[in-house]
Amino acid sequence: MMRHILILILALSTALLIGCEEKSSESLGNWLGQSEQSYTPVVKGKALEFPHDHGPHNDFRHEWWYLTANLIDENGKALGIQWTQFRVAVDPQQKPSSGNWHSQQMYMAHSAVTTGTLHYADEKWSRAHPELAGVESAPFRVFIDDWQWRSSTQELFPATLIAKSKEFSYSLTLTSSAPYQKQGEQGYSVKSADKSVASYYYSQPFIQVSGEVTIDGHRHNVTGQGWIDREWSSQFLLDSQQGWDWFALRLNKETSLVVFQLRDSSTGEANYAHAKLMHEDGSGQAFSIDDITLQVIQQTAIEGRPYPTSWRIQIPSQQIDVSVSALNPMAKMPLTVPYWEGPVSLSGSHSGTGYMELTGY
Numbered sequence: 001m002m003r004h005i006l007i008l009i010l011a012l013s014t015a016l017l018i019g020c021e022e023k024s025s026e027s028l029g030n031w032l033g034q035s036e037q038s039y040t041p042v043v044k045g046k047a048l049e050f051p052h053d054h055g056p057h058n059d060f061r062h063e064w065w066y067l068t069a070n071l072i073d074e075n076g077k078a079l080g081i082q083w084t085q086f087r088v089a090v091d092p093q094q095k096p097s098s099g100n101w102h103s104q105q106m107y108m109a110h111s112a113v114t115t116g117t118l119h120y121a122d123e124k125w126s127r128a129h130p131e132l133a134g135v136e137s138a139p140f141r142v143f144i145d146d147w148q149w150r151s152s153t154q155e156l157f158p159a160t161l162i163a164k165s166k167e168f169s170y171s172l173t174l175t176s177s178a179p180y181q182k183q184g185e186q187g188y189s190v191k192s193a194d195k196s197v198a199s200y201y202y203s204q205p206f207i208q209v210s211g212e213v214t215i216d217g218h219r220h221n222v223t224g225q226g227w228i229d230r231e232w233s234s235q236f237l238l239d240s241q242q243g244w245d246w247f248a249l250r251l252n253k254e255t256s257l258v259v260f261q262l263r264d265s266s267t268g269e270a271n272y273a274h275a276k277l278m279h280e281d282g283s284g285q286a287f288s289i290d291d292i293t294l295q296v297i298q299q300t301a302i303e304g305r306p307y308p309t310s311w312r313i314q315i316p317s318q319q320i321d322v323s324v325s326a327l328n329p330m331a332k333m334p335l336t337v338p339y340w341e342g343p344v345s346l347s348g349s350h351s352g353t354g355y356m357e358l359t360g361y
Contacts, residue, residue, distance in 0.1 A: 054156055054230070056134075058105055060233060061235070066229040067228045072222065073222050080113070080327065080342060083109070086108045090106055091104045107134070114342045124144045156174075172210065178281075178282065180203070192237075200231065204227070206256070209223065227354075240271075247354060295311065298310035302332045309356075342356060
C-alpha cells in the first residue's frame with residue numbers, strides 16, 4: 001500500500017514539475033501502468049562496489065539516502081535528526097531531452113528534528129537538474145536546493161550535512177572509518193518470505209556526528225552517533241504487504257543491530273522479518289524471522305490512528321532482550337506520505353539509543 005501511494009504521489013507531482021505538454025493524462029497513465037519489470041531488476045550475486053554505489057542508480061525505480069542521528073546538546077538533552085533524499089524514476093527509459101528542464105528522475109527530500117517535547121518535519125520536491133536537485137560523484141554530493149550532503153571526495157565521508165526549514169535547521173559534520181555493512185546476502189536484501197522481492201542495501205551504522213542544531217531560533221551545540229542506509233530497487237513490497245517496522249539500534253559503542261519486519265495487508269501480522277548484528281570492525285551476523293521476536297508494548301494514538309511506539313525485541317541466541325521506547329511518541333511525519341519516524345532509547349539486556357520507523361499504519 002505504501003509503495004503504490006508513493007508512486008502515485010510522485011507521478012502526479014512529476015507531471016506538474018516536468019510540464020507535460022499534450023496528452024498529459026495519457027503520459028500519467030503510462031507511468032502508473034508500467035510494471036516494475038520495465039525497470040532493472042535486483043538480482044542475487046551482484047557485487048556492490050564503492051564508491052560507485054554511493055551514487056544514483058537511475059535505471060532502478062526507487063532509491064534513497066537515509067540518515068538518522070542520536071545527538072546530545074551542551075546541556076545533556078537528547079534530540080534526534082533525520083535527513084532523507086529519495087529518487088524515483090518516472091519512466092524506465094531515458095528519452096531524448098526536449099530541453100534543460102526535461103528529466104526522467106524525480107527527487108523528494110525529508111528532514112526532521114525531534115526532542116522529548118517537540119517534533120518538526122519538512123519536505124522538498126524537485127525534478128533532477130544540475131541547479132535544483134541530484135547526485136554528483138566527484139566530489140560526492142546529494143542535494144535539493146540548499147539541503148545537501150557534501151563530501152570532499154568520492155566517498156561518503158568526511159562530509160557536511162545541511163538542512164534549513166522554518167522551525168529548525170542543522171549544520172553537521174559526519175565522519176566514519178568503519179567498513180560498510182552489506183545487508184542480506186552481501187547486499188542482496190530479501191523483502192518477502194517467497195524471496196520474490198529484494199533490494200540492494202548497505203549501511204554505515206558507525207558515524208561520528210558534531211555540529212549545530214537550531215530549533216525555534218535557539219542554537220544547540222551537539223555531538224552523537226549517526227547511521228545511514230542506502231537502498232535501491234524496482235520493487236520494495238509485494239501487493240500483499242502493508243508496511244514495515246524498522247529499528248536501528250546501538251547496543252554499545254562497537255555493536256549495532258538492525259531489525260525490520262514487513263506486515264501482511266490482510267492480517268496486519270508480520271510475514272517477513274530480518275535482523276543483523278553489526279560490529280565496528282565490519283563483521284556481522286544475520287538472523288531470520290524464526291530467530292526474532294517483536295512484541296508491541298504500548299501504542300500511541302495520533303490523529304485517530306494507533307502507532308506502536310514501544311516494543312520488546314528479543315533474539316534469544318544472542319542474549320538480546322531489550323525494551324525500545326520512543327523519545328517522543330508523537331513523532332509522526334506530517335508530510336505528503338505520512339509515516340512515524342523518531343529517536344528511541346533501549347533498556348534491558350543492553351542500553352543505548354537508536355531510531356525507529358513505522359509505515360503503513
